[in-house]
Amino acid sequence: MKRVYWKFFVTACLVVLGLVTRSVSAVSPTPTPSGILIPDKASTTSSDTTKKIEDLKERLATKVTQLRQQERRAVFGTVKSTSISTFTVETKTKDVKIELTDDMKVIQYLKGKRTVLSSDDIEKGDTVVVFGVYDTTLDLLKGSVVFIQNAIPTRVWGLVTSVDREEFTMTVASVTNQTYVVDIEKSTKAFWWDKDKKAIAKSGFSKITVGDTVHIIGTPVPKKEQRVSADRILSTGNITRAPTTQPTSPPASPQPTQTREASGGASPTATKKPTLTPTKKPTVTPTP
Structure with missing residues (x-):
């Protein structure tokens, strides 16, 4: 029994040793007849990865150059x-x-x-x-x-001198002695100063009248001098007690008839009136 056991043990060891030798020979490079070693799969994969990395670096460098140019x-x-x-x-x-x-x-x-x-x-x-x-x-x-x-906002502060309800415009005489025509747009926001509440309240173009003092923020109308398109309007009312009626042109007054006067010290010459000469009546002589 001991001899059989010993033979079995030796055989098993030889089999294991043969398997290990085969695995080692598979991993190590195999020599060729010319003496050149053939690289294994691991070294081939490493070489491909290196090539990919170098290619990626070149593409990144090209992209960076393009980004610097644009x-x-x-x-x-x-x-x-x-x-x-x-x-x-x-x-x-x-x-x-x-x-x-x-x-x-x-x-x-x-x-x-x-x-x-x-x-x-x-x-x-x-x-x-x-x-x-x-x-x-x-x-x-x-x-x-x-x-x-948009153009830089223009600020106008002055007195309303006329209001056109049909054209939605108003004329403002500014404190700088300039006259502006203000266009009221659909987007124009109007406010007024409530003296009783001492606060700003919403208003409208219909509430602005001649004589009101207004503060306007708007933009200049292209190709039109002294004309502003209003964005915001704040009316403080008639604080200056200005006339509330629009000025109208006075009617033409009749010119008086001028009379000629004597020049210098000469007296006017009187017009001669015609004198009537009486006709003589014939005298009648009585017969005897």
């Missing part, structure tokens, strides 16, 4: 000139050329509402904010969004 920017200034495909914005530092792209949006707030316009509405003198991608190689900004800002 970066998002915003430009604020005044439109200096316009053309079919571009317009130039004058900023505090330099002039920037803006390219008109097909998908560019032009937006402006008109009468309190956001309004979408077209590139044809961009005019010389407009104050704009342009967002887009700046190309350093071409030295221009490819515009994506253009905001046209």
Whole structure:
């Protein structure tokens, strides 16, 4: 029994040793007849990963270069000139050329509402904010969004001298001795000072009368001097006790008839009246 057990043990050890030898030979590189070692699968996978990493680095470097050449920017200034495909914005530092792209949006707030316009509405003198991608190689900004800002608000403070209910306008004589025509828009908000409550309350154009003192905030009407489109109006009433009737042109007075007067010391010459000469009657001689 001991001999059989011993033989079985030795056989098992030889089998295990053979399996270990096979696994080691499978992992180690196999020599070729020419003496060149064939790399295993692990080394091949490592080489492919290295190539992928290098390729990724090159693509990242190319993308960074492109981003440096084209970066998002915003430009604020005044439109200096316009053309079919571009317009130039004058900023505090330099002039920037803006390219008109097909998908560019032009937006402006008109009468309190956001309004979408077209590139044809961009005019010389407009104050704009342009967002887009700046190309350093071409030295221009490819515009994506253009905001046209409204004109700087104008403040008018003065006395109402006339009111036109049909045209929705009123004339204001300012404290600077200037006369303004104020347009009342649908978006115009009117308020008045409530003396009793000592607070500002909502009002309307119909409550504004001649003689009221008004404070107006609005925007200048293009191409019309001394004309303002009102955004807000605050009326404090007739605090100056000014006349409440609109001035009218006085009717033409009849001109008095002038009489000629003698010049110098000469006396007027009297008109001679015709004198009547009496006709003589024939005398009758009596016969004897």
